Amino acid sequence: MALYLFRTIRSAARNLLAAFCLMTAAAATFADPVWIDVRTAEEYASDHITGDANIPLAELNAEQLATQYGKDADIRLYCRSGNRAGQAMEILQTAGFSQVSNVGGIGDVRDLRELPTGAASAASTNAGAASAANR
Numbered sequence: 001m002a003l004y005l006f007r008t009i010r011s012a013a014r015n016l017l018a019a020f021c022l023m024t025a026a027a028a029t030f031a032d033p034v035w036i037d038v039r040t041a042e043e044y045a046s047d048h049i050t051g052d053a054n055i056p057l058a059e060l061n062a063e064q065l066a067t068q069y070g071k072d073a074d075i076r077l078y079c080r081s082g083n084r085a086g087q088a089m090e091i092l093q094t095a096g097f098s099q100v101s102n103v104g105g106i107g108d109v110r111d112l113r114e115l116p117t118g119a120a121s122a123a124s125t126n127a128g129a130a131s132a133a134n135r
Contacts, residue, residue, distance in 0.1 A: 033074040037106065038088045043080065047106065049115060057084045062095035071097045078103045 035052040037044055044054040055065075057079070069075065075097060077085040082104040092100045103109050110117055 031074065033076045034069055035076050035078070035109070036088070037079065038077055038084045039079045039106075047118070049106065049109065049113075057088050060088050060091055062092055062097070065092065066095070066097070071095075072099060073097075074099045076101050076103045076109075078106055078109045081105045082108070 035049070037048060037052050037054045038057045038060065039054070040056050040058075041054065044056075048054065055061075065075070075092065077088045077092075077100065079085045079088075082102055085102040085104065089100050089102045103112060107117070109115070
């Protein structure tokens, strides 16, 4: 009888663990993307999308981003033209990030997200953005 109970409990625990893993993976799949502007602080101050993180390329720390968001987070990078975002993407991919993309320049991001143009009217629809990382 004890062996039967042990096997039943062990089987139930395995099923619960599998369900938890599937739920965790699903939650990560549907999480809001993390938008990161890799332009300098001066460029960001003159024009930015409110709510998006500003981490200049020179200050990009893959280890810190991994701790804050995880290496499977949907990270979308942009700058003025897409060049620095491409460099940042290579850095993060080399560090093991699996869902990093270069979205191009800030204008491309506004078009993609259907945001108004200009510093005065910039607003983000991304409620999950890392505004705490803004500098």
